[in-house]
Amino acid sequence: MAHDDDVVFEAVRARVLSGEYLDQRSGLPGADSGGGVRRRISPGPRQTVYFRGTPAYDTALAAGQLAPLPPLTPAPEEAVRECEELLGRPLPPLLRRCYLELGDGGFGPGYGLFPLRDTEYGGSVMGAVRQQAEWPAAWRSMAGSLLSLCDWGCGIESLVDCRHPSGGMWAIDPNPAPDDDPDVMLFPESFTFTEWMRRWVDGTLQQPCLVQDEETGIWRGATDAELGAR
Template sequence: MTDDEVVEALRIVARTGSLVPPATPEAIAGAEEAIGFPLPPLLRRLYAEVANGGFGPNEGILGVSDGAAQGNFADIAELYQDGPDPSGRIPACLVLIYDWGCTIWSLVDFRDPAGVMWVNHEGECWSQGVNLAEWLTGTLTGTLTVETLLESQPTS
């Protein structure tokens, strides 16, 4: 799916009333300031035009301030500032957006406008080989699962 198709597909989900309202421009700017990198354009659009998180797999990705939370995690900037990886194995540009459970996280590379997706599992971090649009397409079609994430791990 193209970025526009992903946005439209998630707008349809939002119309069911199951998503929180979009983020304010101030909340998006605050997250970018706290993280130190601009949001990838598709993620910025989704937060601003569709919903402040809550879309994606299962209960959905984290939002920015006052958006969708996941468990004890309030928003991507707060989680980023708390330092998700005390071992230092997660590069500073990778932002946690979804907790699959069992120490498995999906992360977005904020250095790349396409939002390349990464996986962190038990301290190991690797590129999933898809961008945010492809990752979200996988969540919409049901082809993205925790098993497919773990299958993307390179072998040593």
């Protein structure tokens, strides 16, 4: 496990050092090589956004048409300890190392890992832990075990189970959940945090999705095959 963590950490660090540490990059003002999505990211004019892993992204990157991402600042040791004390258990080793050595969030899957502490711009890992007091009753047994890591938009989140150092992944997807059974929005995934980050580096990680099994009618997380077919 430690060896796997080391290999994945070095791969993540290489991506951070390359400046390509988010899955979405804005194009430079006035530059548009085609294939991007026009979106208003902040107050002001719309910008062209490119998604890593697409031909349009590769073309814009090669042409120098992507706006550079700012350098990351690692989280202070005290913030990591504060998070672990709030959670009542240690972070998975690879996650802890990513925060201490690479950045206090802002990189990785979705819109990037959450920062540990609240910021003026949005939520945080510790803020999400405190909000677990408001979780539905069916989720309460997982409170204090799951740590929210990132969001994908539309209320979809990825979480890590900190009860074991390997850190099994979970997700929340409220979109297809039936009104009479909202508890199914929280579901486990089939891989660990280390594998989650490895897939992100490789460009094979897909946004989690809640689906209803056609045979059993049970709500569950989509398989890799089902995600690939969407």
